[in-house]
Amino acid sequence: MHHDLTGTTPQMSRDKPESPRVTMDDLAKAAGVSKMTVSRALSGHPLVKTSTRERVLHLAEQHGFRLNIAARNLRQRSTRTIGVVIEMTPSHDRSMSEPYPLSLLGGIMQELTSHAYNMVLTTLPLFVASPPAVDGLILLGQGVHEDAVDMVQRTGLPYVIWGSVDGNEDHITIGSDNVAGGRIAADHLLGQGRRALAFIGDDKHLEIADRLRGFAARIDEAGATLVGQASSRFTREGGYDAARTLLAGGAVFDGVFASSDAIAMGVITCLRDAGHTVPDDVAVIGFDDAPGAALFTPSVSSIRQDWDRGGKLLAQKILALTKGAKPLSESMPVEIKARES
Amino acid sequence: MHHDLTGTTPQMSRDKPESPRVTMDDLAKAAGVSKMTVSRALSGHPLVKTSTRERVLHLAEQHGFRLNIAARNLRQRSTRTIGVVIEMTPSHDRSMSEPYPLSLLGGIMQELTSHAYNMVLTTLPLFVASPPAVDGLILLGQGVHEDAVDMVQRTGLPYVIWGSVDGNEDHITIGSDNVAGGRIAADHLLGQGRRALAFIGDDKHLEIADRLRGFAARIDEAGATLVGQASSRFTREGGYDAARTLLAGGAVFDGVFASSDAIAMGVITCLRDAGHTVPDDVAVIGFDDAPGAALFTPSVSSIRQDWDRGGKLLAQKILALTKGAKPLSESMPVEIKARES
DNA sequence: TTGAAAGCGCTAACAA
DNA sequence: TTGTTAGCGCTTTCAA
Numbered sequence: 001m002h003h004d005l006t007g008t009t010p011q012m013s014r015d016k017p018e019s020p021r022v023t024m025d026d027l028a029k030a031a032g033v034s035k036m037t038v039s040r041a042l043s044g045h046p047l048v049k050t051s052t053r054e055r056v057l058h059l060a061e062q063h064g065f066r067l068n069i070a071a072r073n074l075r076q077r078s079t080r081t082i083g084v085v086i087e088m089t090p091s092h093d094r095s096m097s098e099p100y101p102l103s104l105l106g107g108i109m110q111e112l113t114s115h116a117y118n119m120v121l122t123t124l125p126l127f128v129a130s131p132p133a134v135d136g137l138i139l140l141g142q143g144v145h146e147d148a149v150d151m152v153q154r155t156g157l158p159y160v161i162w163g164s165v166d167g168n169e170d171h172i173t174i175g176s177d178n179v180a181g182g183r184i185a186a187d188h189l190l191g192q193g194r195r196a197l198a199f200i201g202d203d204k205h206l207e208i209a210d211r212l213r214g215f216a217a218r219i220d221e222a223g224a225t226l227v228g229q230a231s232s233r234f235t236r237e238g239g240y241d242a243a244r245t246l247l248a249g250g251a252v253f254d255g256v257f258a259s260s261d262a263i264a265m266g267v268i269t270c271l272r273d274a275g276h277t278v279p280d281d282v283a284v285i286g287f288d289d290a291p292g293a294a295l296f297t298p299s300v301s302s303i304r305q306d307w308d309r310g311g312k313l314l315a316q317k318i319l320a321l322t323k324g325a326k327p328l329s330e331s332m333p334v335e336i337k338a339r340e341s
Numbered sequence: 342m343h344h345d346l347t348g349t350t351p352q353m354s355r356d357k358p359e360s361p362r363v364t365m366d367d368l369a370k371a372a373g374v375s376k377m378t379v380s381r382a383l384s385g386h387p388l389v390k391t392s393t394r395e396r397v398l399h400l401a402e403q404h405g406f407r408l409n410i411a412a413r414n415l416r417q418r419s420t421r422t423i424g425v426v427i428e429m430t431p432s433h434d435r436s437m438s439e440p441y442p443l444s445l446l447g448g449i450m451q452e453l454t455s456h457a458y459n460m461v462l463t464t465l466p467l468f469v470a471s472p473p474a475v476d477g478l479i480l481l482g483q484g485v486h487e488d489a490v491d492m493v494q495r496t497g498l499p500y501v502i503w504g505s506v507d508g509n510e511d512h513i514t515i516g517s518d519n520v521a522g523g524r525i526a527a528d529h530l531l532g533q534g535r536r537a538l539a540f541i542g543d544d545k546h547l548e549i550a551d552r553l554r555g556f557a558a559r560i561d562e563a564g565a566t567l568v569g570q571a572s573s574r575f576t577r578e579g580g581y582d583a584a585r586t587l588l589a590g591g592a593v594f595d596g597v598f599a600s601s602d603a604i605a606m607g608v609i610t611c612l613r614d615a616g617h618t619v620p621d622d623v624a625v626i627g628f629d630d631a632p633g634a635a636l637f638t639p640s641v642s643s644i645r646q647d648w649d650r651g652g653k654l655l656a657q658k659i660l661a662l663t664k665g666a667k668p669l670s671e672s673m674p675v676e677i678k679a680r681e682s
Numbered sequence: 683t684t685g686a687a688a689g690c691g692c693t694a695a696c697a698a
Numbered sequence: 699t700t701g702t703t704a705g706c707g708c709t710t711t712c713a714a
Contacts, residue, residue: 023691034701039693047699066497069474070414071691074706079411081461081473102443105462113464118473120422120461121446123454132422132459133410133474156407265636295606295636364707375685380709388683412707415690685714690707697702 022065030059042067073133081118082318083134084108085127085152087141104162107311108138115319124148131155136318138162142206158321160314164206165331172321173329174313176305178207181334182214185257185285185303188336190222192283194255198228200242200267201259208259211287215257227253232263239266247274254282261286261293264300268341284341298340306332363406371400383408414474422459423659424475425449426468426493428482445503448652449479456660465489472496477659479503483547499662501655505547506672513662514670515654517646519548522675523555526598526626526644529677531563533624535596539569541583541608542600549600552628556598568594573604580607588615595623602627602634605641609682625682639681646675 024042028035033052041048041056048056059065073079084105105121112119120132128151137159139152149171152159160172189197197219203209212229219226228251232242239258243266246253258264264286268278276282278298286293289304310332317327365383369376374393381389382397389397400406414420425446446462453460461473469492478500480493490512493500501513530538538560544550553570560567569592573583580599584607587594599605605627609619617623619639627634630645651673658668 024693025691035691036693036702037700040700043693049699052699064495064497067472068415068691069472070411070418070420071706072693073411073474074409074415074690074708075692075694077411077706079474080471109462109464113467116467116471118461118463118467118471120459120473121450122459123450126454126457126459130421130457130459131408131410132461133414133420154405156405292633292636295633295638297636297638365709366707376707377686377709378684381684384709390683393683409707412690413709415692416707416709418690683714686712688709688711690709692706694705695703698700 022063023068024065027056027059027063027065030063031056070133079118079133079135080116081120081132081134082108082112082315082322083120083122083127083132083137083157085122085124085137085139085148087124087148103307104140104311104314107308107313108315109311110308111312111315112319115315117315117319124151127152136160136322138314138318158318160317160321160327162310162314164210165329169329172317172327174310174317175207175331176310176334177331178210178334179214179217181287181303181305182211182216182257183218184214184334184336185211185287186215186218186222188285188301188338189255189257189283190218190224192255192279194283195224196227196253197224197255197257198230198246198251198253199226199257199259200230200232200239200246200263202231202233203229204231211257211259227251232259232266234260234262236262236266236269239263240270241266243267243270244274247271256282256284258284258286261288261290261300261302264302264341265292265296268296268298268300279341286341289337293337294339296341300341301339302337303334304337305334363404364409365406368397368400368404368406371404372397411474420459420474420476421457422461422473422475423449423453423656423663424461424463424468424473424478424498426463426465426478426480426489428465428489444648445481445652445655448649449656450652451649452653452656453660456656458656458660465492468492477501477663479655479659499659501658501662501668503651503655505551506670510670513658513668515651515658516548516672517651517675518672519551519675520555520558522628522644522646523552523557523598524559525555525675525677526552526628527556527559527563529626529642529679530596530598530624531560531565533596533620535624536565537568537594538565538596538598539571539587539592539594540567540598540600541571541573541580541587541604542598543572543574544570545572552598552600568592573600573607575601575603577603577607577610580604581611582607584608584611585615588612597623597625599625599627602629602631602641602643605643605682606633606637609637609639609641620682627682630678634678635680637682641682642680643678644675645678647673 024035024038027038038056041053137157139161142163163173163175165173165175199212201208203212216226228246230242230246232238258267264284268284271282285301287303289302293300293302320327365376365379368379379397382394478498480502483504504516506514506516540553542549544553557567569587571583571587573579599608605625609625612623626642628644630643634641634643661668
């Protein structure tokens with residue numbers, strides 16, 4: 001008995017088979033077996049007779065069968081997909097200045113991939129307006145608006161956050177030890193004999209606030225002074241403006257901790273424009289060890305985060321969560337990259 | 342009549358509601374309406390009486406209902422999700438040297454987001470081993486292996502490619518006009534009086550081959566000479582090694598076209614190490630206008646691609662395809678960023 | 683303005 | 699080794 005599979009699809013042009021939409025039922029009829037056997041054969045189930053499997057596989061190939069993933073997702077109650085919610089579209093040609101760069105996504109991807117999970121990238125507004133089918137979420141950044149966390153929380157999906165790791169175990173957070181990063185930055189400047197220090201960065205971000213906290217604490221311990229502080233966007237322009245504001249306010253400092261490398265470059269440029277030399281008059285240290293930090297003149301000292309590992313941890317924790325485990329928050333050490341600035 | 346929704350879910354701890362799994366059926370019973378009315382109310386269907394809608398919405402909120410996207414995807418035969426297949430995991434701290442940087446993904450995301458589509462990132466092996474539910478695919482890079490295209494083609498899904506745009510309309514391709522880029526690079530060097538030129542890059546990549554083609558053609562027209570050529574990975578180290586190979590082979594040149602900025606930096610470093618000055622002895626031009634190009638010393642001249650627009654075009658075309666339209670391939674102009682090198 | 687029936691395409695569970 | 703039954707949770711279609 002012969003079944004004309006193509007005949008079941010009414011609207012198709014002959015040159016370009018519009019949508020063959022061959023289902024397992026079709027294959028089953030063609031092979032003279034049940035739908036179930038087809039399913040087993042295609043998924044490599046060991047109990048299928050080899051000859052049967054081969055016949056089914058051949059027919060599937062021949063008819064261009066492709067599994068309907070959406071159907072399987074529904075039936076299995078699992079999508080093998082994790083959503084990554086980013087705060088901003090990762091655009092602009094200044095990937096350098098992005099707080100959550102490719103490396104973090106890279107780490108996440110590697111780990112998800114090795115567990116045969118997919119990753120869907122989304123923004124918070126899109127996630128709310130048109131949610132993708134996922135088993136769990138990774139939230140990149142609590143940002144200034146902690147309502148991002150709220151929004152995600154109310155979806156009822158398991159989630160983990162990249163950000164500031166406090167003791168609060170309401171949610172699972174992975175992040176660099178920003179407080180330690182701040183202390184290390186202070187140590188670096190103090191070690192060069194700097195005593196009047198300034199901080200530049202937006203401490204409405206929890207992570208930045210942590211850096212400032214560690215920085216200020218260490219300065220205090222050492223008996224030096226935090227003489228100034230200015231908020232800044234994560235860009236060179238932001239750093240430039242912030243430094244100018246500080247100088248205009250009459251602040252006198254010989255060391256600056258900028259909360260990103262892009263900001264640090266802006267600060268350095270501004271200092272020079274104002275007639276100061278870097279690092280002789282003022283030493284500057286940034287954060288992130290961005291690709292450009294080593295290329296800038298002078299090369300920019302920085303605090304390096306292990307983004308790759310961070311991404312992997314995020315992925316591991318969310319996968320554990322979806323499997324019912326109870327992973328813990330984790331904070332990762334940072335390290336200094338001392339350079340000319 | 343009262344329905345205890347939570348009672349339908351046997352295994353749940355009281356402190357942390359494990360999986361409420363409230364369905365529309367549950368809401369329907371609780372609201373004393375049909376499943377269908379619940380569906381309509383939740384999706385904002387205009388024919389639902391306001392009071393009914395409000396009651397349903399309230400109950401949904403109260404019971405923490407969340408739509409099962411997988412079920413909807415199956416029923417609607419659409420996932421509102423586009424897959425982006427990248428060739429490599431976007432890792433390493435040298436995002437600078439990545440051929441397909443964040444900006445391209447950024448452009449894609451912006452466009453997809455504004456059409457309420459999601460984007461799932463995947464690699465070719467993962468896509469084959471564990472395909473996500475998508476309506477279409479964007480392939481980033483034909484790469485060296487054109488079998489990537491084959492693999493994708495046989496899934497039967499609509500797809501578009503970022504890469505070298507030839508006349509071939511077998512598949513829809515978006516890409517920069519790499520041939521023109523090569524010509525512009527040649528012009529730039531020739532304009533500085535350089536006559537003995539070299540090319541560094543892996544012309545097994547179709548896009549790189551295009552750049553070389555344009556470069557060589559223009560040189561030829563001008564009566565100058567392409568005196569050497571070496572393959573290279575897309576990294577600084579690759580560029581360094583390639584330049585050394587070229588020098589070791591006895592090639593004498595006063596201008597180099599490197600197929601990426603990272604390569605160009607490696608080349609410059611190598612030339613210096615060999616006692617040549619840049620740009621006096623040898624002028625160098627790169628490709629991509631990577632973030633680091635302007636920061637390097639000397640700053641690196643480069644050919645800029647409009648990745649943001651490229652991403653948007655890719656997204657537009659794939660969306661058009663999934664809607665049954667027949668969009669065309671498109672090649673985008675590039676522009677020169679002349680700097681010190 | 684609402685509802686009943688049907689089924690999207692697949693696989694878990696059980697039976698043979 | 700294979701098949702049968704019964705849905706997964708939603709929306710389309712048609713009827714009221």
